[in-house]
Amino acid sequence: MRQLTLEIEPRPALGREDFLVSKGNRAAVEWIDRWPEWPAPSLALAGPAGSGKSHLAQVWRARSCAVALQGAELLQTLPSLPDNNTQHCLIDEADRLAGDPVGEENLFHIYNRLNQQAGHLLLVGRSLPMRWPLEMPDLRSRLATAVPVELAMPDDALMQALLVKLFSDRQLLPGKGVIEFLIMRMERSYAAASRIVSEMDTRALEERREVRLPLARAVLHDLDRQERSVAEPHLEFERTEETEG
Numbered sequence: 206m207r208q209l210t211l212e213i214e215p216r217p218a219l220g221r222e223d224f225l226v227s228k229g230n231r232a233a234v235e236w237i238d239r240w241p242e243w244p245a246p247s248l249a250l251a252g253p254a255g256s257g258k259s260h261l262a263q264v265w266r267a268r269s270c271a272v273a274l275q276g277a278e279l280l281q282t283l284p285s286l287p288d289n290n291t292q293h294c295l296i297d298e299a300d301r302l303a304g305d306p307v308g309e310e311n312l313f314h315i316y317n318r319l320n321q322q323a324g325h326l327l328l329v330g331r332s333l334p335m336r337w338p339l340e341m342p343d344l345r346s347r348l349a350t351a352v353p354v355e356l357a358m359p360d361d362a363l364m365q366a367l368l369v370k371l372f373s374d375r376q377l378l379p380g381k382g383v384i385e386f387l388i389m390r391m392e393r394s395y396a397a398a399s400r401i402v403s404e405m406d407t408r409a410l411e412e413r414r415e416v417r418l419p420l421a422r423a424v425l426h427d428l429d430r431q432e433r434s435v436a437e438p439h440l441e442f443e444r445t446e447e448t449e450g
Contacts, residue, residue, distance in 0.1 A: 225366045229357030230257060236354050237265050245350045246319060247326040249299075251333045252356030254396040258329045262295050265327055269293040276301035276330075279311040292324035300330030303337035313344045326351075359395060364388050367395065371402040372416070377409070380417035390425055404428065 226234050233250060236243070252258050266273055271293035279302055294315055302308030319326050328334065333355065334348035359367060368384045391397050404424050405416055414420050 225257075225363060225370060227360060227363040227366075229359060229363065233257075233261055233354045233356050236352060237261050240265060240269065241325065243325060243352060245352050246324070247316065247328060247348065247351040248354060249328045249330070249333050249348070249351045250354050250356070251300075251330055253331065253358060253394060256356040256358075256395050258356060259297065262297060262327060262329050266295050269325065271295045271325075271327065273297070276308070279315075280305055280308045282307075282311075292319065292322050293326070294319055294324070295327045295329070297329045299328040300332055300334075300337055303334075303339050306340070309339060309341045309344050313341060313347070316344070316347050358393060361388060364393065364398065367398050368402065371398060375402065375406045377402075377406060377416050379421075380415060382418055383416060383421050386418055386421050387425070401425070401428065 230252075233252075236248060240248075250258050250261060262273075265271065269292075273295045274297070276296060276298035279296070296302075296312070296315075299312070302312050316326055318324075328348075328351065333353045334351055335353065337348075339345040339348070365384055365388060368379075368387060372379050372384075387398075387401060391401055401424060404427075405420055408414065408424060409416050409420060
């Protein structure tokens with residue numbers, strides 16, 4: 206019988222001391238630590254899903270007392286900032302604003318306001334502003350001065366440390382060989398590591414199983430099967446189109 210689990214998401218440790226530093230993210234960490242001595246009004250932080258962008262952004266937000274906004278908030282109307290003395294701002298998923306007239310206008314307004322107050326803007330997204338399809342020339346010229354910082358995909362050492370941290374955040378103690386097993390077989394990404402640990406946590410509670418190799422094997426097998434089931438209809442659709450063409 207399965208044990209009923211509560212839908213409570215564990216709170217990850219997001220302090221500066223909790224961030225895992227490696228060759229692929231060291232430059233980003235150094236730039237965040239260097240604030241407020243940035244050579245430009247804005248800094249753009251880019252990387253794949255789960256790469257630690259949001260973690261670093263929250264570290265900076267805590268230090269700078271910045272206002273935090275989501276890109277989606279700027280696609281309709283300009284949110285009212287707390288007061289005219291606001292000096293710093295963080296915009297997550299900022300790349301969503303590119304190509305949207307309202308979004309670009311709002312970002313342009315925020316940039317100018319912060320610049321007038323000698324403030325700073327941290328832009329977080331999957332790609333750097335130089336790759337965004339910006340329509341507004343004035344905004345493009347301003348963002349061209351942003352310090353560009355990219356987070357790389359994790360190496361083996363970082364993946365091991367990341368898995369240890371993710372299990373620790375959920376107060377789980379994996380059995381012998383579990384982390385090594387996962388590193389050898391899982392997709393090499395932060396998002397995949399988070400998804401696997403979350404699924405192992407859920408199933409360990411539901412099925413009253415220990416976090417050992419059998420559970421790790423089962424979770425990887427089921428997640429792979431789920432991904433294949435999603436991909437196969439898409440591939441079948443493409444084959445059908447080719448046949449009809």
